[in-house]
Each structure stands twice: as C-alpha cells, then as structure tokens.
Amino acid sequence: MSGENVKIVENATCTFCGCVCDDMVLTVDLDQKRITKAKNACILGRAWYAEHYIEEDAPAAMIDGKPASIDEAVEEAAKTLVDAKFPITYGLSDTTCEAQKQAVAIADIIKGSIDTTTSVCHGPSGIAFQGVGESTMTLGEVKNRADLVIYWGGNPAESHPRHFGRYAVTAKGMFTPRGKKDRTVVVVDVRKTPSVPAANQFIQVKPGKDFELLWALRALVKNRKISPNIEEITGVSLETIQALVDKMKNCRYGALFFGMGLTMTRGRHFNSGALIALATDLNEYTHFVAKPVRGHGNVTGADNVMSWQTGYPFGVNFSRGFPRFNPGEFTTVDLLAKKDVDAALIIASDPASNFPQAAIDHLAGIPVVSLDTKATMTSKLAHVAFRTATYGINTAGTVYRMDDVPITLRKAFDSPFPTDEEILTAIKKRVRALKFPKNQAGDKVPPGRASQKEHWKH
Amino acid sequence: MTECLQLAGGKVYDPANNIDGDIKDIYIEQGRIVETPSATPRKINVSGMAVMPGGVDIHCHIAGPKVNLARKLQPEDHRLDPHPGTEQTRSGVGGSVPSTFATGYRYATLGYTTAMEAAVSPIGARHAIEEFHDTPVIDKGFYVLLGNNIFLQQLLREGRKEEFRHAVAWWINATKAYTTKLVNPGGDEPxxxxKNSRVGNIDEKSDVIEVSPRQVIDAFIGAVNELGLPHPPHIHCNNLGHSGNFDTTLETMKTAGDRRVHLAHIQFHSYGGEPGKNPKSASRQIAEYVNSHPNITCDVGQVMFGKSTIMTADSALAYTLRGFKKAKWVNADTECESGCGILPFSYQEHIYVHALQWAIGLELFLLSEDPWRIVLSTDHPNGGSFMNYPKLIRLLMDREFRKEEIKRVNQKAVKRTLLNELDREYTLNEIAIITRAGPARALGLKNKGHMGPGADADITIYDEMEDKEAMFNAPRYVVKSGNLIIENHEFRRDYTGKFLHTEPGYDASIVDQVKPFFENYYSIEFDNYAVDDSYLHDHEVIASSP
Amino acid sequence: MPETMLLVPGRSSKQGTSLNKGKFEDEYQEITSLVEMNEEDMVRLGFNNGDKLRLKNPVGETIVTCKSKKATDLPHGMIFIAYGPGSSRLMESDTAGSGMPLSKHLPVQVEKIG
Incomplete structure (x- = not known):
C-alpha cells in the first residue's frame, strides 16, 4: 500500500511553463513513484505533476524501435552524428542548463548546426532585441512597482496561469501594497481571450494589424500626427489610442508583456521590435519596461547557454569551426524544409508533432537521435531513442525563468532513466573520441556541474 | 596532471620579491613555485625572455546576466571576429563582449591568468558562476552589487550597523562573492x-530610502574592513562620466578617511568643468589625493579608441549616453537589488570628449607616484576590450610612440591636459607591478602576482622586444597552476581555472531578519536564493582577517 | 463554395493539461482537433456543435470538430484551434528569413464533411 513512504519537497520548482514558480510543496509517494499533491501549483502545474509517472517497463534506449543497452545506443548515436555531413541539434527548452551545455559542446565538435525551440517561439523577439535593445526587468520589479501592466498578443490566463497572481496583476509589492487596486491592467488581442476578465480594459485589434497599432502609439507618444483612418486600419479608435498613450506616459512604472500573437504573425520581429521600441520611447517620460512571456520551463536558459557559449541565442552553425548565426538559414524549420540536414539530435522537443508538414516529412527520412521523457511523434520515428529522467522532478539542475533569473531544481524522487545531461555527456565523449582519435586532451576539462556518474551502470 | 618544470635562464621580473630583471631559474611543482623540486624537472630554456607572474585583471566585465545580455545584443560585433576551436579548445566569438570560451583563451593569450568580474547582482550570482565554469584557463571571482540593496538600506536608515555588517557577510556567503561592489550608491531608487531621475550630490537623501549615498559608502567601508575581506569595497562613485564629478570622487575618498577602499575606473571620475557642459581634466587633483593616501587603491579604466560596449549597473548613466548615441539600448531592472544599462559604443580620436577621456587616463598613470596602488584596466569592455592592454602598455612605456598617438587625437582636448608635458616612461618592472603584483596585492591574493616559493605557478614568458605592444600581445609560454597551457604561442591543452571567493563570518540569526523582507518583496523563494556548493568547480576560499 | 476563414492556433489550458497525459491519448487528440467558431458564423454556415469540418489551404488539410463560441468572444470569420498536429498540417514552412513559420492567422477554407 502507498501512503507510508511519503516525502515532502518544499520550494520545488515547476518547469512546465516559463513562470518557473519555485514555491511548490510536493507530496511524493516514494513507493508508487508518484507526486500525489502539488500545493501552490496552477492547473497546468497540477497536471504536470499528477500525470508524471515512471514507465518502468519502457526501455531506456531503443535502436530502430528495438530495445538496446544505453552503451550501444550512445555508440550508435555518436556514429550517426559523426557520420553526418550536416547534422542539426534541436530542442533544449525542456531540459537543464547542464544538459544544454553538453549539447552545444557536441554541436561544436561535430561542426553541426544547433537551434532551440526559441526559433519557433520568441525567436523573432530575439532578433528584435538585437536590433532595438530592450528596457526590461525581473518579475519582482513588476510586483513591487508596476502601476500599469499591458499584455499584448498573449493569453496568460491559459498559458501562464500564475503570471497574474504571482507577478503582475494581483501580486502585492513594495509600492503596490493593494495589488490589483494599485494598478491598471490592459489586454490587447485579436480575440476576447480568457485573460480579458482580469483586465481593466480590453483593446481588440484587427488580426495582423498589431504593428500598425504599435506604430500609431509610438507616433502619439512623440506627439506626431497619425492617419485619421487609424480605426479603419487597426480596429481601434483614435480616442482609445490617445487615452492609452496618456495612461502610459503618466504612469510611474509601466510594463508591457507580449506573447506569440506578435511573433507568429505577419510582421514577426517587426512587431516585437515595435513593441520594445515603444517601451524604450516611453522612458523619456517615465520608467517603462517590456518582456516577452516565454513558454517552456527553460527556454530562457537555452538562450542564455547558447549566448554565453557561442555569442548567439539560437540558429547557430559551426561548419566553419566557429559559431555563425543566421536565422532563416540555420534555424531548424528552414534547414529541414530545405532538406539541408542529414541527421538530427532532438532533445526534449517534439518537432515531428508541431513543425510545418514539409519539415516533418524531411525529418522522417533522416536518422534521428532523440532524448525525451515520454514517447513522442519524434521518438517514434527516431533511429536512436533515449528515454530520460524528467527535469525538476527526477533531476536537479538549473533553469532560467522568463526574466533570466536562474533557479536550482530540487529532485523529488529518482528515475530509473538517466538524465539528459548524462546521455549527452556520454555522447560527447564518444563523438570526441571518434572525431579526434589522437587527441583526448580536451577531456581533462572537468565536465558539467551535476554528478557525472553513469548511474545506469551501477 | 601538473608538470614539474624548470624555466631556465630567463630575465625575471618579480617586483613583490624585489627582483628586477635578474637572470634566475624558476621551478614549478604540484602547481606551485618551489625553491628546489623533488623530481627531475622538464627544463625549458627561456633565456632572452622576460619571465613575469601571470597578469591579474582587478576590474572587468566578463560573466553574468548583464554581460550575457550584451553578448546577445551584438551579433554584428561577433561576426567580424570569429574564434575558431582546435582539437584542445572550444570555439567561440570575439568582439568587445566575447563568448565565455573566447574570453578565457584570449586572456591567456595576453598572459593574464586571473580576472575579476566587477559587478554581479546577487540574484544573478548563480548565472555568473555558471559562466565562469565555461571561462577557461583563468582564475576568476566576482564582486557582488550591494550598494542599492533595499533591505541593507533599510537597516542603515534604522541605524542597525551591527546587523548591517552581518547581512553584508550573509550576502557575500550566499552569492559566493569575493567582495562588495557599490555602483552609483543610492542611485537606483530615483x-x-x-521616472528615471538621478542623484547628483552624495549628501542628498532619497525620500524613499532616506539615506544618502555618503552614508551607504561609509557603512560599507566600515563593515567590509571589520569583516576583514581580502579586498575592500570596490566603489564606482556617483556621477560617473559627468563634468565636474571629481568633487564627488574626492568626497567619496574623504569618506573613507584612512580606511582601505578601492576606486574603480577612476578615469571616468576625474572630470572638471560645469555639469552639462564639456568636461576638463581634473586628474591632477585626483592623482594628488591618491598619491598622499596609502589606504586607497584604484584602477584606471583607460579609454582606448575603437569599439566598446558600455555595460554598467549605473542604469541612469547608460540612459544618459543613449541620448548621444541614439542606438540600441538595454535597461534591465533587478528587483530590490540592482539593475544595469547596456549600450554599444565607440570612442573616436576626433571627438573632444573621447580624446579628453583617453588623455585623462594616461595622465593618471603618469602622475601616479606609487605603481602599487594604480592598476591597469580598461574597465573592459566599457573603455575598450582587454585586448587593448598591449597597446596601452606601449603607450606607457614608449614616449615617442605616445607622442605620435597624441598627434592623432583632438588637439583641443590634449591642450586641456598635461599630457604633452609628461615625459615619464614606465619600466618593465613598473608594468609588472600595475598589471600583476599590484592588483594581486590590492586583492589580497597572497599566492598571486609574485614568484616566491609557495606562489601559484601562474607564469607568463614574453620574448623581449623593442615594440612593447608586440611583446605583450603574444607571450611565448603561459603556465597556469603549473600546467603549460601555451607553448611556442600555441595552445597545448585546455584548463578550467579556479573560482575565487570569500566566506566572511556572520551571526546566522541575521537570516531571520532577511527572510521576511524576502517573502514580501522578492519573486523567488528565500530558500532558492543562495547559491549552493554544487555550483563550485575547482575553487579556493581566500581567507578574511577580521 | 467553402468559406475562407482565419485560423488562429494558440495555447489553451486543456491543451496544456492533456499534453501532460500524453500526446497519444485520446484527450490530446480531441483537444487539438477541436475548432472554436463564432456562433453567428455557425448559424450562417449551417454548422452545428460536433460537426466534422475540413480545413484546407495550399499547404495541406486537416479534419476538425466544430464548437461554438459566443459572438462577443471571437470575431466573425476567425476560428481558434489549440496547437497540435492539426495546425501543423496547415503551416507553411517558409519563414521569410526569420526562422519562424507563420503559425497564426492562417487563411483556410472551411467545409462540412460527411
């Protein structure tokens, strides 16, 4: 019977979405290997924990759909990657920074491409950042100071359910002791999403007209004239736009959060750039910040690790022996759809399920090495598939919240499966040995931070 | 894997041990310098070469949240300067904010073996340490930003000096920092x-925090000296970059009295003239004060012409500079503690202010009487990349070269300085002081910056050349912790380097005071804030002596 | 003639929770093939809750189930679907040099089947 061997993990971190809430209190049934309760979790977090179970019977590694030993699979994976001329490494947003570091090292050694789910999420915002910069903040500043909060093209009520309560709407802070009563909240979207009831004002913009509306706001902030047809173009009246400008200029600390309603639509990085530029402009009048609301638990960590190791946040290619960055060329959808890759290492991501069909079709025809905690469309078509431990539940490690704040994970219970970091470290060693048979000096560098013992061998 | 080595027949420059160019063999065993080795050493003939301790950078920005934002911001800067990998080393990119691997390797290729990141917010400490793990060869540590910490300011407002000291020590332990850093103390709240206002006068009290910058400065100098940290508070004064700011700098130094203090990038704080108008040089006043006060150390923060990146916890300053540049700009506020501003920048010879800044830096070097207390730095990458150090050394050592360079810059600026009248040339021994022995001593690193028995075997060997820029640009050998990293100008192996931090003592009950503040105003849990030991790679705790 | 409407794929709570149960479970499959439509559009086009619709564009096609949404919550001519295999089939792979395929506001032809 369960219930006797129970452990409580306090201050655990939920890695389901970019909110990375670190105040979970987990009740763990160690016999059943289940989390029976996740105090403080939102609806998504509760499902993340409740549905987590160990499929004891599942093989830790498979080659061409048949169970294999981890060592055999590591060897086959390394050979596959070294034999390829144009390998791509992709995914990485749902694993630890420690694993991400090993993945970049592999891409460096095999001179392949490496890209993360950022490219199909806030990649355009990353491009905009490189063009415009950004006035931004950690989420605690919004909680403590913001008296005006605007959500644009995002639906946190469903995608980041605790964003309102923990950080930005009802959260009470130093200069906002009454929470919601001390701030004005505005939602801008093409449809009346479930986030709208949390706001004081909803502004409905015509689909595909975010850029035009943002540019009109920028113009009015700078006291320029705008087209009298602005309502016809954007669906928002001049009076509404002017009133929003007045609110923005007169607040004490304003914050603009934006979602994929800007990045995934016509205009892409121009939309994100217009929004970031608007926040920057407003600093001539008051203090104003902006922040993309990032999706996956450690997509921000992926951006950070990529940036410090290669200088670029995503879409990197090492074929010349040093990192080069070019979104549209070295990003995964493009590489796959143009059939420019001949092998793929996919980590903690399922492109076979959510990429455009042309990209999926090419992926299905090349050897794929996959690491995931469950069976996915990608693992089903993989040549070598590893089943790994779930980060934040079965592994420790580091993740970065959407505002670049790094947080250490606490392991709730052990998994029989190895971690992503362990598998990637093992692949890296074999790749290095195959690539540089005469020189193993690089291995003298101590590996990653977490335990390196290959525990599946014990 | 360290080797037993004999560096034979070189001219040794070891100012801490009063050795100035003597021919002497140096022995290395177990990563340290020894009088006589216990085994037969591998002998390397270095005759005709200059042997110096590895360089020590006391003030640079190489790791952590703001550095990584600046990296992400500038693909155009990286693209022009790739850093290919080898079978031993990782690849990366350069530019004014290189990737972590390129940073470590490039410091090594200049003969630098230790570098201190000068500003990390406490909540970003974990990030900085993660980057350090990927910054090869050099030893490294960081200074933690506490000068705008709201909780600490509340303690000061309430006059709770004892608890303030314990809390400062708690923060240093919790973040694994080396010492405290103050940047524009009291300036974050305005x-x-x-609405983006700033503090002008260090006796001005903010109506929110109700303490003046001077009170903050005084309290930190007191607390850190009582804690006996190896390095005193590292201060970026108020009013950086503003005309007439030398007065603030003098007042800051006076606040210290005769207590130890380090003033960062003092060049940026040595400006005369009226606020809002073009600056003049006030380097004579600053140099005179520093010369006559042995409790003060400083680094120069020399401006070098060309590409730089402004990155500073002084967010208001970066915003002011954006007004000139109108280019991309980053501001990042860090809850309850800090923030930063970032701006790609370039210094140009023909611009009055830039030429004046360049000249003031050189004046400070040349007017300084005690090389042990003035450290060579460019405040990398603010005044320019650390890759400019060889050229800066030549400017100091070679009067004729300096004269030629002076002719190339804005003459109106030069005429407002003493530069044309200063004939001093630094000797190799003095260069060894301002780049190694001096900063090691100012940092309290007893095993670095010298080559006496027991010292860390961090050694650089240069071919002696007339052109000092060429000489310091490419050491023939670099030994790090006894490992021959560079041999005949080529990387022979990779090496991670050590992380340096301090562990000052404190009364653990201070946690009961910090925690409630945390629960109210931070957005992460108190128990997830401190950096645990699992983040330490090879590391060394430098002792405090209260 | 099939009606051309604007498809907006996005996240929803149910998509998020069902994802955790597994992508091969019926619940996830159902949720990612459910399309929300303005109730007035449904009346106009003669669709009922539960009808099977074919969404089609030059990239591909997918079969979904129709569900009504209040006219105030979803504009005329717009349909919403939770991200998943269904929306992938309609996404163009060209990214216009950005790395990001256009994943929202996809014009699709809608017709009832069966």
Whole structure:
C-alpha cells in the first residue's frame, strides 16, 4: 500500500511553463513513484505533476524501435552524428542548463548546426532585441512597482496561469501594497481571450494589424500626427489610442508583456521590435519596461547557454569551426524544409508533432537521435531513442525563468532513466573520441556541474 | 596532471620579491613555485625572455546576466571576429563582449591568468558562476552589487550597523562573492521609482530610502574592513562620466578617511568643468589625493579608441549616453537589488570628449607616484576590450610612440591636459607591478602576482622586444597552476581555472531578519536564493582577517 | 463554395493539461482537433456543435470538430484551434528569413464533411 513512504519537497520548482514558480510543496509517494499533491501549483502545474509517472517497463534506449543497452545506443548515436555531413541539434527548452551545455559542446565538435525551440517561439523577439535593445526587468520589479501592466498578443490566463497572481496583476509589492487596486491592467488581442476578465480594459485589434497599432502609439507618444483612418486600419479608435498613450506616459512604472500573437504573425520581429521600441520611447517620460512571456520551463536558459557559449541565442552553425548565426538559414524549420540536414539530435522537443508538414516529412527520412521523457511523434520515428529522467522532478539542475533569473531544481524522487545531461555527456565523449582519435586532451576539462556518474551502470 | 618544470635562464621580473630583471631559474611543482623540486624537472630554456607572474585583471566585465545580455545584443560585433576551436579548445566569438570560451583563451593569450568580474547582482550570482565554469584557463571571482540593496538600506536608515555588517557577510556567503561592489550608491531608487531621475550630490537623501549615498559608502567601508575581506569595497562613485564629478570622487575618498577602499575606473571620475557642459581634466587633483593616501587603491579604466560596449549597473548613466548615441539600448531592472544599462559604443580620436577621456587616463598613470596602488584596466569592455592592454602598455612605456598617438587625437582636448608635458616612461618592472603584483596585492591574493616559493605557478614568458605592444600581445609560454597551457604561442591543452571567493563570518540569526523582507518583496523563494556548493568547480576560499 | 476563414492556433489550458497525459491519448487528440467558431458564423454556415469540418489551404488539410463560441468572444470569420498536429498540417514552412513559420492567422477554407 502507498501512503507510508511519503516525502515532502518544499520550494520545488515547476518547469512546465516559463513562470518557473519555485514555491511548490510536493507530496511524493516514494513507493508508487508518484507526486500525489502539488500545493501552490496552477492547473497546468497540477497536471504536470499528477500525470508524471515512471514507465518502468519502457526501455531506456531503443535502436530502430528495438530495445538496446544505453552503451550501444550512445555508440550508435555518436556514429550517426559523426557520420553526418550536416547534422542539426534541436530542442533544449525542456531540459537543464547542464544538459544544454553538453549539447552545444557536441554541436561544436561535430561542426553541426544547433537551434532551440526559441526559433519557433520568441525567436523573432530575439532578433528584435538585437536590433532595438530592450528596457526590461525581473518579475519582482513588476510586483513591487508596476502601476500599469499591458499584455499584448498573449493569453496568460491559459498559458501562464500564475503570471497574474504571482507577478503582475494581483501580486502585492513594495509600492503596490493593494495589488490589483494599485494598478491598471490592459489586454490587447485579436480575440476576447480568457485573460480579458482580469483586465481593466480590453483593446481588440484587427488580426495582423498589431504593428500598425504599435506604430500609431509610438507616433502619439512623440506627439506626431497619425492617419485619421487609424480605426479603419487597426480596429481601434483614435480616442482609445490617445487615452492609452496618456495612461502610459503618466504612469510611474509601466510594463508591457507580449506573447506569440506578435511573433507568429505577419510582421514577426517587426512587431516585437515595435513593441520594445515603444517601451524604450516611453522612458523619456517615465520608467517603462517590456518582456516577452516565454513558454517552456527553460527556454530562457537555452538562450542564455547558447549566448554565453557561442555569442548567439539560437540558429547557430559551426561548419566553419566557429559559431555563425543566421536565422532563416540555420534555424531548424528552414534547414529541414530545405532538406539541408542529414541527421538530427532532438532533445526534449517534439518537432515531428508541431513543425510545418514539409519539415516533418524531411525529418522522417533522416536518422534521428532523440532524448525525451515520454514517447513522442519524434521518438517514434527516431533511429536512436533515449528515454530520460524528467527535469525538476527526477533531476536537479538549473533553469532560467522568463526574466533570466536562474533557479536550482530540487529532485523529488529518482528515475530509473538517466538524465539528459548524462546521455549527452556520454555522447560527447564518444563523438570526441571518434572525431579526434589522437587527441583526448580536451577531456581533462572537468565536465558539467551535476554528478557525472553513469548511474545506469551501477 | 601538473608538470614539474624548470624555466631556465630567463630575465625575471618579480617586483613583490624585489627582483628586477635578474637572470634566475624558476621551478614549478604540484602547481606551485618551489625553491628546489623533488623530481627531475622538464627544463625549458627561456633565456632572452622576460619571465613575469601571470597578469591579474582587478576590474572587468566578463560573466553574468548583464554581460550575457550584451553578448546577445551584438551579433554584428561577433561576426567580424570569429574564434575558431582546435582539437584542445572550444570555439567561440570575439568582439568587445566575447563568448565565455573566447574570453578565457584570449586572456591567456595576453598572459593574464586571473580576472575579476566587477559587478554581479546577487540574484544573478548563480548565472555568473555558471559562466565562469565555461571561462577557461583563468582564475576568476566576482564582486557582488550591494550598494542599492533595499533591505541593507533599510537597516542603515534604522541605524542597525551591527546587523548591517552581518547581512553584508550573509550576502557575500550566499552569492559566493569575493567582495562588495557599490555602483552609483543610492542611485537606483530615483531611476526606477522616480521616472528615471538621478542623484547628483552624495549628501542628498532619497525620500524613499532616506539615506544618502555618503552614508551607504561609509557603512560599507566600515563593515567590509571589520569583516576583514581580502579586498575592500570596490566603489564606482556617483556621477560617473559627468563634468565636474571629481568633487564627488574626492568626497567619496574623504569618506573613507584612512580606511582601505578601492576606486574603480577612476578615469571616468576625474572630470572638471560645469555639469552639462564639456568636461576638463581634473586628474591632477585626483592623482594628488591618491598619491598622499596609502589606504586607497584604484584602477584606471583607460579609454582606448575603437569599439566598446558600455555595460554598467549605473542604469541612469547608460540612459544618459543613449541620448548621444541614439542606438540600441538595454535597461534591465533587478528587483530590490540592482539593475544595469547596456549600450554599444565607440570612442573616436576626433571627438573632444573621447580624446579628453583617453588623455585623462594616461595622465593618471603618469602622475601616479606609487605603481602599487594604480592598476591597469580598461574597465573592459566599457573603455575598450582587454585586448587593448598591449597597446596601452606601449603607450606607457614608449614616449615617442605616445607622442605620435597624441598627434592623432583632438588637439583641443590634449591642450586641456598635461599630457604633452609628461615625459615619464614606465619600466618593465613598473608594468609588472600595475598589471600583476599590484592588483594581486590590492586583492589580497597572497599566492598571486609574485614568484616566491609557495606562489601559484601562474607564469607568463614574453620574448623581449623593442615594440612593447608586440611583446605583450603574444607571450611565448603561459603556465597556469603549473600546467603549460601555451607553448611556442600555441595552445597545448585546455584548463578550467579556479573560482575565487570569500566566506566572511556572520551571526546566522541575521537570516531571520532577511527572510521576511524576502517573502514580501522578492519573486523567488528565500530558500532558492543562495547559491549552493554544487555550483563550485575547482575553487579556493581566500581567507578574511577580521 | 467553402468559406475562407482565419485560423488562429494558440495555447489553451486543456491543451496544456492533456499534453501532460500524453500526446497519444485520446484527450490530446480531441483537444487539438477541436475548432472554436463564432456562433453567428455557425448559424450562417449551417454548422452545428460536433460537426466534422475540413480545413484546407495550399499547404495541406486537416479534419476538425466544430464548437461554438459566443459572438462577443471571437470575431466573425476567425476560428481558434489549440496547437497540435492539426495546425501543423496547415503551416507553411517558409519563414521569410526569420526562422519562424507563420503559425497564426492562417487563411483556410472551411467545409462540412460527411
């Protein structure tokens, strides 16, 4: 019977979405290997924990759909990657920074491409950042100071359910002791999403007209004239736009959060750039910040690790022996759809399920090495598939919240499966040995931070 | 894997042990310098070469949240300067904010073996340490930003000096920092909370925090000296970059009295003239004060012409500079503690202010009487990349070269300085002081910056050349912790380097005071804030002596 | 003639929770093939809750189930679907040099089947 061997993990971190809430209190049934309760979790977090179970019977590694030993699979994976001329490494947003570091090292050694789910999420915002910069903040500043909060093209009520309560709407802070009563909240979207009831004002913009509306706001902030047809173009009246400008200029600390309603639509990085530029402009009048609301638990960590190791946040290619960055060329959808890759290492991501069909079709025809905690469309078509431990539940490690704040994970219970970091470290060693048979000096560098013992061998 | 080595027949420059160019063999065993080795050493003939301790950078920005934002911001800067990998080393990119691997390797290729990141917010400490793990060869540590910490300021407002000291020590332990850093103390609240305004006068009290910058400065100097940290508070004064700011700098130094203090990038704080108008040089006043006060150390923060990146916890300053540049700009507020501003920048010879800044830096070097207390730095990458150090050394050592360079810059600026009258040339021994022995001593690193028995075997060997820029640009050998990293100008192996931090003592009950503040105003849990030991790679605790 | 409407794929709570149960479970499959439509559009086009619709564009096609949404919550001519295999089939792979395929506001032809 369960219930006797129970452990409580306090201050655990939920890695389901970019909110990375670190105040979970987990009740763990160690016999059943289940989390029976996740105090403080939102609806998504509760499902993340409740549905987590160990499929004891599942093989830790498979080659061409048949169970294999981890060592055999590591060897086959390394050979596959070294034999390829144009390998791509992709995914990485749902694993630890420690694993991400090993993945970049592999891409460096095999001179392949490496890209993360950022490219199909806030990649355009990353491009905009490189063009415009950004006035931004950690989420605690919004909680403590913001008296005006605007959500644009995002639906946190469903995608980041605790964003309102923990950080930005009802959260009470130093200069906002009454929470919601001390701030004005505005939602801008093409449809009346479930986030709208949390706001004081909803502004409905015509689909595909975010850029035009943002540019009109920028113009009015700078006291320029705008087209009298602005309502016809954007669906928002001049009076509404002017009133929003007045609110923005007169607040004490304003914050603009934006979602994929800007990045995934016509205009892409121009939309994100217009929004970031608007926040920057407003600093001539008051203090104003902006922040993309990032999706996956450690997509921000992926951006950070990529940036410090290669200088670029995503879409990197090492074929010349040093990192080069070019979104549209070295990003995964493009590489796959143009059939420019001949092998793929996919980590903690399922492109076979959510990429455009042309990209999926090419992926299905090349050897794929996959690491995931469950069976996915990608693992089903993989040549070598590893089943790994779930980060934040079965592994420790580091993740970065959407505002670049790094947080250490606490392991709730052990998994029989190895971690992503362990598998990637093992692949890296074999790749290095195959690539540089005469020189193993690089291995003298101590590996990653977490335990390196290959525990599946014990 | 360290080797037993004999560096034979070189001219040794070891100012801490009063050795100035003597021919002497140096023995290395177990990563340290020894009088006589216990085994037969591998002999390397270095005759005709200059042997120096590895360089020590006391003030640079190489790791952590703001550095990584600046990296992400500038693909155009990286693209022009790739850093290919080898079978031993990782690849990366350069530019004014290189990737972590390129940073470590490039410091090594200049003969630098230790570098201190000068500003990390406490909540970003974990990030900085993660980057350090990927910054090869050099030893490294960081200074933690506490000068705008709201909780600490509340303690000061309430006059709770004892608890203030314990809390400072707690923060240093919790973040694994080396010492405290103050940046524009008291300046964050007007920036974040009062529509981007700034503090001008160090005796001005903010109406929110109700303490003046001077009170903050005084309290930190007191606390850190009582804690006996190896390096005193590292201070970026108020009013950086503003005309007439030398007065603030003098007042800051006077606040220290005869207590130890380090003033960062003092060049940026040595400006005369009227606020809002073009600056003049006030280097004579600053140099005179520093010369006559042995409790003060400083680094110069020399401006070098060309590409730089402004990155500073002084967010208001970066915003002011954006007004000139109108280019991309980053501001990032950090809850309850800090923030930063970032701006790609370039210094140009023909611009009056830039030429004046360049000249003031050189004046400070040349007017300084005690090389042990003035450290060579460019405040990398603010005044320019650390890759400019060889050229800067030549400017100091070679009067004729300096004269030629002076001719190339804005003459109106030069005429407002003493530069044309200063004939001093630094000797190799003095260069060894301002780049190694001096900063090691100022940092309290007893095993670095010298080559006496027991010292860390961090050694650089240069071919002696007339052109000092060429000489310091490419050491023939670099030994790090006894490992021959560079041999005949080529990387022979990779090496991670050590992380340096301090562990000052404190009364653990201070946690009961910090925690409630945390629960109210931070957005992460108190128990997830401190950096645990699992983040330490090879590391060394430098002792405090209260 | 099939009606051309604007498809907006996005996240929803149910998509998020069902994802955790597994992508091969019926619940996830159902949720990612459910399309929300303005109730007035449904009346106009003669669709009922539960009808099977074919969404089609030059990239591909997918079969979904129709569900009504209040006219105030979803504009005329717009349909919403939770991200998943269904929306992938309609996404163009060209990214216009950005790395990001256009994943929202996809014009699709809608017709009832069966």
């Amino acid at each position: 920036w974040k909370g009062k």
